[in-house]
Amino acid sequence: MKIFIASDHAGYTLKERIKQNFSEIEFIDLGTNSADVSVDYPDYSHDLADKIGQNFGILICGTGIGISIAANRHENIRCALCHDVTTARLAREHNNANVISFGARVIGEEIAFEMINVFLNTKFLGQRHQRRVEKINIKRA
Template sequence: MKKIAIAADHAGFEYKELIKKYLEGKYEVQDFGTYSTDSVDYPDFVHPSASSVESGENELGILICGSGNGVQITANKHQKIRCALCWMPEIAALARQHNDANMISIPARFISKELAFEIVDKFLNTDFEGGRHQNRVDKIAFC
């Protein structure tokens, strides 16, 4: 069973809980928080979830906040993370196919719950195409 990391801030808490329930039985989901709608600092939850994907403890990750931007920016500070901001399923598919994205961020304040489920499905069920895209992905890391 594929292992998925999930994390959110207070604005993404409701969607995180719904997505976790939606994925039950299909995936093993590790919840990195937050655990309520109380105001929090998203890096406190994003860094541990991104580290778990970076280390291989989890295969992929899903992040949720109001705009999707803060969690994405934070996750992408990790050398081996490629987190894509996804607001439609087609973006999630391309993020996997062309960029080998291993995390996505979802903007909870701007999309419906149903669309969030479609995005998650597309992300989790699309493979990296490799080929000409592998060379580009290999050039992303800067160290």
């Protein structure tokens, strides 16, 4: 399994811990490469959104809010800001989310590990949810 992962400086340490914890996953790390230099989370979010293709992605910033907003500006990205295992599961089952985001300053690493595990192993339910996902991509004037 190949997963794209990126963070800003606030999420750097958690990003590195995730890569260590999920050693069986091939991570494509798009940065940042340090917690010591302040960087702009939209840069990393846009880079991941541009490269993800049919893969899954993980985005981390201080709260998860800004990085998820930036990702969702891209067509065919359904980035879910999650805070617990339930939101991670429902993001996949109901929204067919392909990117999970969360805040390193908001959740602990064990919760992050659990959310990632659930997110990557939960299937989209389709059916009535497919109709709703299709409506997400409708361009409005």
